[in-house]
Amino acid sequence: MIRIYNPYLVAMSATIGGMLFGFDISSVSAFVDNDSYRQFFNYPGSTEQGGITASMAGGSFLGSLCAGFVSDKLGRKHTIQLGAIIWMIGAAIQCSVQNVAQLVCGRVVAGLAIGICSSQVPVYIAELSPKKIRGRLVGLFQWAVTWGIMIMFYISYGCTFISGPQSFRLAWGIQMVPGFLLLLTLTPFPESPRWLASRDRWDEAIEIISHVQGNGDVDNPEVQIEVQELKEAVRIDKLSADVTIFDLFAKGSRLRTFVGMSGQIWQQLTGMNVMMYYVVFTFAMAGYNGNSGLVSSSIQYVINVVMTVPALLFIDSWGRRPLLIYGAIIMSVWLFAVSGLMASYGHWVPSVAGNANIRWSVPSKPAAKAIIACNYLFVATFATTWGPGIWIYVSEIFPLKQRAIGNGFCGAWNWIFNFALAFFVPPAFQNIQWKTYLIFAVFCIAMSTHVFLLFPETKGKTLEEIDIMWAENIKPWKTANADLTELAANRDLVKDEKSKEVEHMENNA
Structure with a gap:
């Protein structure tokens, strides 16, 4: 069989798993204010719509929890391919949807796949990447998420011109395509050499490292150094019993586990996925409804894609800590600005364009434009900092024996907070309106302080050197x-x- 070892190609293929996450986010956002969608599902209220949106994150939470154990048994690559198969099943269930219960079921199944892929794709890439470009390559995962969000939003936008339930059924059926591509394109790529080494398949592991680090030259100094570091890491790991989640909280491990957990939680508490799921609501408050609202809100998806590029190019020179600290501070500025503008220039209304889930309106056009500008600037800041930054960071901080389970466990916290926030935001928009943004602004200030005090720098270090740093x-x-x-x-x-x-x-x- 043909084997492809180029780390850039490996990352480009594996990060289709991130595209699945992006597809799911915008597959809902384009339809939440659509007449065909609302009529077919009997005009879901804020709580019911929150449950529909959050169901994917609930499945992702379960997928992340079990992903590490599956990955340690099957290998990183085969686990991601399993996630692709589960994703296609979930998309098929959504495509044939008949009622809210079936839609929730399909989103939970698809969520299982996203939980698996979101936790194991960064691990797979990190374990196959040279240290000098590891941040850039793992960051491609988040870039794929942004592409998935944008592509699916425009597909869904196009489908809104189709009358009846065929509009959203077609959009959700198209989601099977990236799942099939992920399953197919991963086939010629190698397994993680670190996973192979942990299974005493050293010949295969050394061959892969030699191709990734030294163009196939086993005697290359960088290859020899990495092999020796890996042998020492595996030797130490074998002295330990089989790893469980409880081992993540043992002495010497609990601090990095709490850092990984809190990093994933903080990424959700920036409010970014809330912006993505319910962006149409935000623009409706600013007076943009129907097609104008969809087109205006889609601009931030383009910004999300474009502004992730600087992070991919420079994260290995900027460092992880500055990216996360300054990113959180700048995002808080935009969120405080949005809440202040809405409070000053808006007022309560019983509904917006007939949608009782939205109860705040900003009639002032200059203020509305300023709110939209702040939304765009917030997305641009997130895309350059916390978007790719936290997935890269968490994929680096665990030792080999804990890496798959640790990433899955920490990723699960991302998803459980995703679930909670997706459920919380519709009632929040309905009941506390502009104060919703104020809450996330305060969270951003808190996370910047937390990163400064507890998050060590991992830039330019091998995965084994990072383990020494924690020790x-x-x-x-x-x-x-x-x-x-x-x-x-x-x-x-x-x-x-x-x-x-x-x-x-x-x-x-």
């Missing part, structure tokens, strides 16, 4: 310039001396 308990704000090679040498020297002392004492005894 040495270096202050997060000092990690960017820490000499980990020297620390590792000193640690090994101390271990050798202790071993000799123990051996000497045993001999004397």
